[in-house]
Each structure stands twice: as C-alpha cells, then as structure tokens.
Amino acid sequence: MSEDLHRRAERLMIESRIAPIPDSELWWLDAHPEECARCAALARATEKTVQSLRSVPVSAPPSLVAAAQFRVHQRARELRRRQEAPVLAWLGAALSFAWIGMSGGYVWRGLEWAAGRMGIPNPIWQMAFGLWWAIPALAVAGIEPRDEHPGGCRGRDGHQPPHRDHHPISRLRESRCEAAGDELHPVDDTNRGSHPGLFCDRLHLLLPPAGPASTRLSTVRRDGERPL
Amino acid sequence: MSDTDCLLINSMEEDDALGRLPTLIREALLLRYREDMTLEEIARVVSAPLPTVKPRIYRGLEALRLMLEKD
Numbered sequence: 132m133s134e135d136l137h138r139r140a141e142r143l144m145i146e147s148r149i150a151p152i153p154d155s156e157l158w159w160l161d162a163h164p165e166e167c168a169r170c171a172a173l174a175r176a177t178e179k180t181v182q183s184l185r186s187v188p189v190s191a192p193p194s195l196v197a198a199a200q201f202r203v204h205q206r207a208r209e210l211r212r213r214q215e216a217p218v219l220a221w222l223g224a225a226l227s228f229a230w231i232g233m234s235g236g237y238v239w240r241g242l243e244w245a246a247g248r249m250g251i252p253n254p255i256w257q258m259a260f261g262l263w264w265a266i267p268a269l270a271v272a273g274i275e276p277r278d279e280h281p282g283g284c285r286g287r288d289g290h291q292p293p294h295r296d297h298h299p300i301s302r303l304r305e306s307r308c309e310a311a312g313d314e315l316h317p318v319d320d321t322n323r324g325s326h327p328g329l330f331c332d333r334l335h336l337l338l339p340p341a342g343p344a345s346t347r348l349s350t351v352r353r354d355g356e357r358p359l
Numbered sequence: 360m361s362d363t364d365c366l367l368i369n370s371m372e373e374d375d376a377l378g379r380l381p382t383l384i385r386e387a388l389l390l391r392y393r394e395d396m397t398l399e400e401i402a403r404v405v406s407a408p409l410p411t412v413k414p415r416i417y418r419g420l421e422a423l424r425l426m427l428e429k430d
Contacts, residue, residue, distance in 0.1 A: 147418045149391065150398055180424040182390035187377070 136163070140170040144177045227266050238263055376426045382418040383407075391416050 143160045146152050152160075153243035239260060246256035377385055383405070384405075390401045403416040 145417050145420050146413075148420065149413055176424050176428055177420065178385060180420055180427055183427065184377075184388055187389070187393050194376070 137167070137170060140164070140167070141173055144170075144174050148177060148181050231264060231266065235263075376423060378430065379426065380419055380422060384415050384422070386422070387412055388417040388419040 140160060140163045141154060143156055147157060149161060166175050176229070213252045244262055245251075360368075367414055377388070380388070384404060390396045390404060393397075396404065398409060398412045402412045405412075
C-alpha cells in the first residue's frame with residue numbers, strides 16, 4: 132500500500148474529528164483501516180487522544196465547591212419562593228376584596244361623617260376612600276416577589292459583574308449566560324484570597340477569573356493528580 | 360456542581376502533555392473538545408481568522424497523539 136494512502140488516511144482521521152468531512156471521504160476512511168493495520172492503530176490512537184481531551188479532568192478547590200453549592204441551594208430557595216408567591220398573592224387579593232366589599236359602605240359613611248365634622252372638603256375624603264380601594268393592588272404588589280437582579284447578568288451587589296475584559300472563554304461563557312438572562316455571582320476563593328471567577332446559576336458553571344488573553348489554559352485538580 | 364463543570368485558567372505544569380503544547384494550540388483544542396465549540400465560535404472567541412483555527416487543532420491533535428503514544 133502506498134505511503135500516499137496512509138498519509139491521506141491520517142489526514143482524514145484528524146480532519147473528521149475536527150469538523151465533518153464529505154461522505155465520500157468518510158466512506159473511504161471507514162473502509163481503509165480494515166485493510167491496513169497501521170492506519171487502524173492510528174485511528175485508535177487518534178480516537179484515544181480526542182477522548183482524553185474530552186475528559187480532561189478538572190475540579191475546583193473545596194472552597195469553590197462549597198460556594199457553588201451554597202449558590203445552588205440559594206437559587207433553589209428563590210425558585211421555591213417564586214412558585215409559592217402567586218398563590219399567596221391571589222389569596223391576599225381575594226381577602227382584601229372581600230374585606231373592602233363588606234366594609235366599603237361603612238367606611239364611606241364613616242369618612243363622610245368625619246369629614247363633615249372636621250370641615251374637610253368632599254374631594255379630599257373621597258380621594259381617601261379611593262385609596263382604600265387600592266389596598267388589594269398594594270397587597271398584591273407587596274406579596275409578588277421581585278427579581279433580585281433585574282436586567283439579566285448582575286453581580287451579587289446588583290451591579291455588572293467585574294472582570295469584563297478578560298479571557299475569551301470567559302467572555303463567551305459570560306455572553307452565553309447574559310443571553311440566557313442568567314445571574315452571575317463573584318465566588319470567593321479563600322485559598323487564593325481573591326475572586327477566582329463568577330458563578331453562573333443556570334449552567335452551574337464557574338467562569339474563569341480575570342486575566343490577560345495570553346493567560347494559559349489549565350485544569351486544576353483537587354486531588355493533585357496530574358491532568359492530561 | 361460536578362468536577363468537570365469547573366475550568367480554571369491558570370498556569371499549567373510544563374510536563375503535562377497538554378501543557379507542552381503552544382498556548383494557541385492548547386486553547387483551540389480545549390475550546391473544541393472540552394467546550395464543544397464550533398470552529399466559527401473558536402475563531403470568534405480567540406479573535407483569529409477562521410482558516411487559522413482548523414490548522415491549530417490539526418497540529419494539536421497530531422502532536423498530542425504523538426506525545427501520548429510516546430508516553
């Protein structure tokens with residue numbers, strides 16, 4: 132078998148794992164290793180390399196894991212509150228309307244009487260009665276939970292998260308989070324004494340810390356085992 | 360949060376197979392296979408022309424395979 136065929140097979144093996152290749156070349160590539168032990172071994176090694184890359188072991192220091200878990204639990208509590216809130220709001224509104232319906236006549240007469248005694252002009256006490264009718268709406272507004280971080284990605288303090296100009300991966304992840312309207316929270320890393328990154332609630336993902344674009348990629352393992 | 364959900368950018372041991380690759384190549388490899396990005400996304404993220412991304416990944420895979428074979 133010619134060297135050119137081996138080289139073609141090797142090239143296609145890698146290219147097919149980077150991006151889709153034409154069907155005709157794919158068929159040839161599938162068939163070739165069956166008759167070429169050398170290329171079959173090469174295909175296995177290439178696949179192993181890709182699998183190793185996909186399973187690059189990464190983890191975070193315990194403090195980061197704890198911070199992330201805390202955020203997850205906090206988010207779960209928020210979601211639970213939001214689920215319960217509409218029921219409470221409707222209940223509050225119903226009670227308010229019922230109370231006003233029952234007491235409206237008495238309140239009208241009471242206000243009219245008091246205004247007459249104190250010489251308060253009609254429009255004033257009638258306006259006060261109007262406010263009385265606004266109680267259900269105010270009750271609903273008081274019960275309805277507000278988004279703690281309106282407007283998409285915000286830091287815990289309600290401001291845009293720090294580290295806007297940092298590594299491209301971080302920027303892309305942040306833009307994905309922002310597009311999804313996620314909240315980003317700075318995460319403390321007490322081992323390092325700094326904010327190592329931002330935590331995205333939806334993705335349960337720690338965004339990388341600030342750094343120049345030339346910062347090198349790495350994986351950090353908790354157990355000290357050497358990554359790929 | 361699973362361990363694999365955390366990717367930190369930091370210094371890397373020089374004797375790691377991946378760490379021995381040039382930064383641009385390592386970055387492209389991780390974006391492609393660890394982050395599952397398309398070539399277009401990688402080009403945008405690293406602010407590089409699209410035609411330069413594929414060769415980086417190609418060279419990285421080739422080099423990594425050779426290193427793993429040696430190890």
